[in-house]
Amino acid sequence: MPRVAVVGGGISGLSSAYYLAERGIGCTLIERQARFGGVIDTERIQGCVLEAGPDSFISQKPWALQLIRELGLRDDVIGSNDHLRITYVVKGGRLVPLPDGLMLMIPTKILPLLRTSLLGWGTKLRMGLEWFRRPAAGALPDQSVAGFVAGHYGQQAVDYLAEPLLAGVYGGDPEKLSVASVLPRFVELAQKYGSLTRGVLHERRKTARQAKGMPLFQTLKGGLGQLVEALVAQTRPAPEVIHGTAEALERHPAGYRVRVNGVWLEAAHVVLACPAYQAGALVGPVEGELAALLNAIPYSNSITISLGYERAGFRHPLNGFGFLVPKKERSLMVACTWVGTKFSHRVAQDRAVLRCFAGGEDAGVLSLSDENLIAGVRRELEALMGVTEKPVFTHIARWPRSMAQYTVGHAGRVRQIESRLAGLGGLHLAGNAYHGIGIPDCVRMGKEVADRIAAAEPRP
Numbered sequence: 001m002p003r004v005a006v007v008g009g010g011i012s013g014l015s016s017a018y019y020l021a022e023r024g025i026g027c028t029l030i031e032r033q034a035r036f037g038g039v040i041d042t043e044r045i046q047g048c049v050l051e052a053g054p055d056s057f058i059s060q061k062p063w064a065l066q067l068i069r070e071l072g073l074r075d076d077v078i079g080s081n082d083h084l085r086i087t088y089v090v091k092g093g094r095l096v097p098l099p100d101g102l103m104l105m106i107p108t109k110i111l112p113l114l115r116t117s118l119l120g121w122g123t124k125l126r127m128g129l130e131w132f133r134r135p136a137a138g139a140l141p142d143q144s145v146a147g148f149v150a151g152h153y154g155q156q157a158v159d160y161l162a163e164p165l166l167a168g169v170y171g172g173d174p175e176k177l178s179v180a181s182v183l184p185r186f187v188e189l190a191q192k193y194g195s196l197t198r199g200v201l202h203e204r205r206k207t208a209r210q211a212k213g214m215p216l217f218q219t220l221k222g223g224l225g226q227l228v229e230a231l232v233a234q235t236r237p238a239p240e241v242i243h244g245t246a247e248a249l250e251r252h253p254a255g256y257r258v259r260v261n262g263v264w265l266e267a268a269h270v271v272l273a274c275p276a277y278q279a280g281a282l283v284g285p286v287e288g289e290l291a292a293l294l295n296a297i298p299y300s301n302s303i304t305i306s307l308g309y310e311r312a313g314f315r316h317p318l319n320g321f322g323f324l325v326p327k328k329e330r331s332l333m334v335a336c337t338w339v340g341t342k343f344s345h346r347v348a349q350d351r352a353v354l355r356c357f358a359g360g361e362d363a364g365v366l367s368l369s370d371e372n373l374i375a376g377v378r379r380e381l382e383a384l385m386g387v388t389e390k391p392v393f394t395h396i397a398r399w400p401r402s403m404a405q406y407t408v409g410h411a412g413r414v415r416q417i418e419s420r421l422a423g424l425g426g427l428h429l430a431g432n433a434y435h436g437i438g439i440p441d442c443v444r445m446g447k448e449v450a451d452r453i454a455a456a457e458p459r460p
């Protein structure tokens, strides 16, 4: 029986442990916190399900739902209420709905685009003329998301569409984010058609057929914490769990050894399912170049601030999923979700819940006190939504250095990381720093690591 140590009990590490067990391989799971789940953390307050971290996963990517099915939780899956989906973007201090027919920042319907006050006439004209763009000769080099989108649709499409949409997902700067890693599908379309609009419309019938009846987002009735609980309970053989920080990693005749709580643990395989900078710190003494590459992956910070209100007398109609605040208009808040509209089963009948996000690359916001954070978002909610009501509960979660940033050249750096890793043997990486930031990709990476270990250790 090979000994496997998994460092990190977030969704990536838990998925690795689960799929290893499915392949008959037990492991030791090392998690520095008393709880599992990493940034997935569900709480209940006054009958409301509060997600301190992620609230759902995108339906288009199958791996999270597959795992949920395997865990017997299919009946608890709920979809986003897409018939109520309106997303607003702040412009000039007001909430303006995103025009109908946008695929991220790609327009697919003319009239809503013409009517929106989010974009000026120059941008609308430019977006229309993009239709005539021809494919460039040869492969497109990686570039920033901002450069790519501005090249197709102009700077205003970056400022009021791409930046706020991506800030919600990555908490990052589109001037730095890599288009090849963040929007790979759009790069393919640009390569094939020249025009993104033409490409999307051309391929839409296929996508529409695949996506038919699928909500945009899915989650669990009781919150994503249900997934974590089921993973911990149903991983059989159950992993040996050590709650402690993996402090050091060394080569050893058995493969590797990891020091936790001052004690060395030997393992033929070590899965580093912790953030890349933690993996880098551990790998340093084993492979300096690999550590440097891991440490070069930047991270941004995130804070969720949930406010619960009495439903009776709450004046705003909450007619949509919430709003995004473009950098140009931002002081504290990056986005706000109107929880009860986006998902059923989350908010008690007599409550309304607003889930606000702050954060980004500047860590300064993490040091704001709870009082200042709440006062700040309440000020902004009053200015934007007219919410003057006093919350009956609040909940704040700070997630320092939690969102890996796929900056320009990311794919090349990950290739270098993987080729160095291949030279080592027995050392594996999983997590949101490599091939996808969302929960489905983290599950997939956990599963792939389990497959690689199982392939390296054929069963009798």
Ligand SMILES: Cc1cc2nc3c(=O)[nH]c(=O)nc-3n(C[C@H](O)[C@H](O)[C@H](O)COP(=O)(O)OP(=O)(O)OC[C@H]3O[C@@H](n4cnc5c(N)ncnc54)[C@H](O)[C@@H]3O)c2cc1C
Pocket (backbone or CB within 6 Å): 007, 008, 009, 010, 011, 012, 013, 030, 031, 032, 033, 036, 037, 038, 039, 040, 052, 053, 054, 055, 056, 057, 058, 244, 245, 246, 247, 273, 274, 275, 278, 302, 303, 304, 399, 402, 403, 430, 431, 432, 433, 437, 438, 439, 440, 442
């Ligand atoms: C606020 C927020 C909202 C998000 N919203 C969504 C969403 O709606 N949908 C979506 O798909 N994705 C969302 N994401 C992204 C997604 O949730 C994460 O990318 C994913 O959950 C990361 O999982 P992970 O296991 O790779 O890392 P983590 O969850 O960061 O887990 C890593 C674990 O490793 C442990 N650890 C670290 N170092 C050590 C060490 N040396 N020794 C032992 N243990 C260690 C940590 O304690 C932690 O438990 C969101 C992320 C955040 C922060």
